[in-house]
Amino acid sequence: MSELDIRDLHVNIEEKEIVKGVDLVVRQGEVHAIMGPNGTGKSTLAYTLMGHPDYSVTHGQAFFKGQNVLDLEPDQRAHLGLFLAFQYPVAIPGVTVANFLRTAINSRRKIENPEDKGIPIPAFRKLLKEKMDLLKMDHSFASRYLNEGFSGGEKKRAEILQMATLEPEIAILDETDSGLDIDALRIVSDGVNALRGPNLGVLIITHYNRILNYIKPDVVHVMLDGRIVESGGPDLAEHLEAHGYDWLREKTSSVTV
Numbered sequence: 281m282s283e284l285d286i287r288d289l290h291v292n293i294e295e296k297e298i299v300k301g302v303d304l305v306v307r308q309g310e311v312h313a314i315m316g317p318n319g320t321g322k323s324t325l326a327y328t329l330m331g332h333p334d335y336s337v338t339h340g341q342a343f344f345k346g347q348n349v350l351d352l353e354p355d356q357r358a359h360l361g362l363f364l365a366f367q368y369p370v371a372i373p374g375v376t377v378a379n380f381l382r383t384a385i386n387s388r389r390k391i392e393n394p395e396d397k398g399i400p401i402p403a404f405r406k407l408l409k410e411k412m413d414l415l416k417m418d419h420s421f422a423s424r425y426l427n428e429g430f431s432g433g434e435k436k437r438a439e440i441l442q443m444a445t446l447e448p449e450i451a452i453l454d455e456t457d458s459g460l461d462i463d464a465l466r467i468v469s470d471g472v473n474a475l476r477g478p479n480l481g482v483l484i485i486t487h488y489n490r491i492l493n494y495i496k497p498d499v500v501h502v503m504l505d506g507r508i509v510e511s512g513g514p515d516l517a518e519h520l521e522a523h524g525y526d527w528l529r530e531k532t533s534s535v536t537v
Contacts, residue, residue, distance in 0.1 A: 282345055282361060282449045283307040284329075284481065289340035291321070291328045297338070298324045300506030308449050309478040313492055314485050315517060316503035317525055322485045323367065325503075326454040330354055330364040344450065359391045363448035365439040367455040371427040377438060378408060378422040381445045388446070411444040415471045433464025440471040450481045457491040469494030489521035502528055 284306045291299035299321045306312050314322050328335045329342055331354035341348045349357045372380065386398040399407075412419055417437065427435050436456055443451050453472070457465055472482065472495050484495060492500070492514065500517045502510040504525065509532045510516065 281308050282481070284349075284362070284450045284483075285343040286329075287341045287343070289325070289328070289342060290338045291324055292336045292338050293324065293334060298335075298506055299328065301340070302503075302506075302508055304501065304508060306450060306481045306483050308481045310499070311476065311482045311484065311495065311497045312499045312501065313497040313517065314483065314501045314503050314508070315487065315489075315520055317487065320503045321506040322503050323454050326364060326452045326483075326485055329357075329452060330362065331357055355387070358446075358448075359388050361449035363443055363446060363451040365436070365443060365451065365453045365456055367458050369427050369435045369439055371425070371430070373425050373428050375426050376423055377426050377441070378404075380426050381408065381442065384442070384446060408445065411441060414474050415441060415444060416467075417441065431464070432459040433461070433467060436460060436464070436468045437471060440468060440475070444471070444475055447479075449479065450483070452483045452485070454485050455487065456484070457486055457488065465491060466494060489517045492517045504528060504532060 286302055286304040289299055289302045290297060302325060304312070314325070316322050324335060328337060329349065331352070337350050342350050344362060345360055347360065349360065349362065352360070382399065382404050385404065386396075389396040389398065408422055409419060412421065415437070421438075421441075424430075427438060430438065439456070456468060460468065469491060476482070484491065484497065486492070496514055497517070498513075500512055500514060501508045502516070502520065502525070510528055
C-alpha cells in the first residue's frame with residue numbers, strides 16, 4: 281500500500297514563504313480534500329509536489345515509495361506513480377488525445393524496461409476504449425487535439441481520462457471544479473468516482489464544498505496561511521459551507537496567542 285508522506289514542508293515563491301509547515305499523509309484507497317480560501321497555499325502545495333520550477337522548497341520532505349520525491353525531476357515523480365490534474369490544462373495543437381496518452385504510457389514503460397518497444401497499437405486502442413467507456417466518453421474524443429477548443433468541462437474530463445489511462449497510485453486534483461457548471465461538475469465527479477478504489481489515493485484541492493457533494497472524501501483538511509489548521513470528516517466541509525472560515529481564524533489566532 282503506497283502512501284504520500286509530507287513532512288514539515290515549507291515552500292517559497294520569489295523569496296516569500298507560502299507553505300509554512302505542512303504535514304499530511306495520503307494513502308492508496310483514501311480520498312482527502314484540502315479546503316481553504318484563495319492565497320492560502322493549496323495550489324502551491326500541489327505544484328510543489330509535482331516539481332514546478334517556480335516553487336522553492338526551503339525545508340521538509342515528501343516521501344513516496346521510499347524516496348523523497350522533492351529530489352526528483354517532475355517526470356520521475358510521474359513515473360513513480362504521482363499524478364496532477366491541472367486547474368488550467370494547456371492546449372497542445374496538433375497532438376491528439378490518443379497520441380498524447382500513448383506517448384505517456386510508452387515513456388513510463390521505457391523507464392521500467394529500456395528494451396520495451398512500446399504498447400502495441402491494438403492493445404492501446406483496446407485500453408483507451410475501455411477507459412473511455414468507464415468514464416462514459418464518446419470515442420471520438422480521442423481523435424481531437426488535446427484541449428484545443430475544449431470547453432472547461434471537456435478539459436477536466438481529459439484530465440480524468442489521463443488519470444484513468446496512466447493509473448497513478450496517488451492523484452492530486454487541483455481545483456478540478458473550477459469554472460465548471462453543475463452538469464460538467466457532475467460528469468467529472470462521476471469519472472473520479474468510477475476510478476475510486478483501493479489502488480488509487482486522491483487529494484482534492486478545492487475552495488468549495490460543492491465537488492465534495494459528489495466525491496465524498498474520507499478526510500477533510502483546512503488550510504489557512506500556509507498551514508493545515510484543522511482536519512475532520514466530511515461534516516467539516518459542510519460546516520465550512522455554512523459558517524465560512526472566520527471561526528477557524530479566530531481559533532488558530534487564539535492558539536497562537
